[in-house]
Amino acid sequence: MMKRRLKHRHIALETVLLAVWLTKLIPAWAAVYSDTIYPLISYGLSAFSNLFPFAIGDLFIFLSIAGVVIYPFYGHFHRKLPWKKVLLHDGEYLLWIYAWFYLAWGLNYSQKNFYQRTRIPYTAYTPEHFKAFVDEYIVQLNLSYTPANSIDRDLTGKETVRLYNLLSDSLRVHRPPHASPQAKTMLFTPFISMVGVTGSMGPFFCEFTLNGDLLPANYPATYAHELAHLLGITSEAEANFYAYQVCTRST
Known part of the structure; x- marks a missing residue:
C-alpha cells in the first residue's frame, strides 16, 4: 500500500x-x-x-x-x-x-510582454525623449508636493482597486480578484528593512506583502506596484509602470 x-x-x-x-x-x-x-x-x-x-x-x-x-x-x-x-x-x-x-x-x-498584450507600438529609447519626460516629471512632482505625515491605508486600497478596474481593458491587466485586497505586513520587517525591500509578492498563496516600516509617502506606489504583481504582472519594470499609471491618475 x-x-x-x-x-x-x-x-x-x-x-x-x-x-x-x-x-x-x-x-x-x-x-x-x-x-x-x-x-x-x-x-x-x-x-x-x-x-x-x-x-x-x-x-x-x-x-x-x-x-x-x-x-x-x-x-x-x-x-x-x-x-x-x-x-x-x-x-x-x-x-x-x-x-x-x-x-x-x-x-x-x-505570458506576452506589455507591448504584445496592449498592441501599443514600441517606441525606441532616445536621450531626447527621456530628458523631456524627466523634466516634465520633476516639474509635476514639485507642483504636487504636500507634506505626508500619515496615510489612509483603506482609502489607498480602494482607490488603487478602482483605478486598476478602469485601466484593465486599455492597459491589459487583470482586474483585482477582490474588492478589498488585503496587503499583509512582512513577518520579518526589521530584517527586510535592512536589505532595503519595500514589498513582495507571495506567489504560494497569492498575497502581497508590504514592509511595515514604509513611510506614508512611499505607501501608495508600493501598494499599487505589489498589487500589479498579484494581477499577474511579473516584470518589475511593468509593475512600476502600472503603479505610475494608477498613482498619477488619482486625485
Whole structure:
C-alpha cells in the first residue's frame, strides 16, 4: 500500500512538472494560463490567504527553509534513514515547491510582454525623449508636493482597486480578484528593512506583502506596484509602470 501511494505521488509530481515545462515552452498554453487559469487561481488562493491576518506565505517560506535544513539530520540520526533516502525526500519536497510556485503564479513569466498584450507600438529609447519626460516629471512632482505625515491605508486600497478596474481593458491587466485586497505586513520587517525591500509578492498563496516600516509617502506606489504583481504582472519594470499609471491618475 505504501509503495503504491509513493508511486502515485511520483506520477502526479512528474505530470505536474511536465505540464509546467510544456506551458513554459508553448506560447499558446502560457496565454491560456495567464488569461484564463491564473485569475481563477489568484481568486481562490487570495480568498484563502485573506482568512489569516498575517502573511502565511512568509511563514510558509520560513518553515520550508527550516524544514529542508533540519530534516536531513532528523531523518538520518533520529529515524536512521540512509543519507541517500533523506536527500531524495528533501529533493522531492523542493520539486513540489517548484511546481506549486509555477502553477500558483510563476507561469505568468511566460505570458506576452506589455507591448504584445496592449498592441501599443514600441517606441525606441532616445536621450531626447527621456530628458523631456524627466523634466516634465520633476516639474509635476514639485507642483504636487504636500507634506505626508500619515496615510489612509483603506482609502489607498480602494482607490488603487478602482483605478486598476478602469485601466484593465486599455492597459491589459487583470482586474483585482477582490474588492478589498488585503496587503499583509512582512513577518520579518526589521530584517527586510535592512536589505532595503519595500514589498513582495507571495506567489504560494497569492498575497502581497508590504514592509511595515514604509513611510506614508512611499505607501501608495508600493501598494499599487505589489498589487500589479498579484494581477499577474511579473516584470518589475511593468509593475512600476502600472503603479505610475494608477498613482498619477488619482486625485
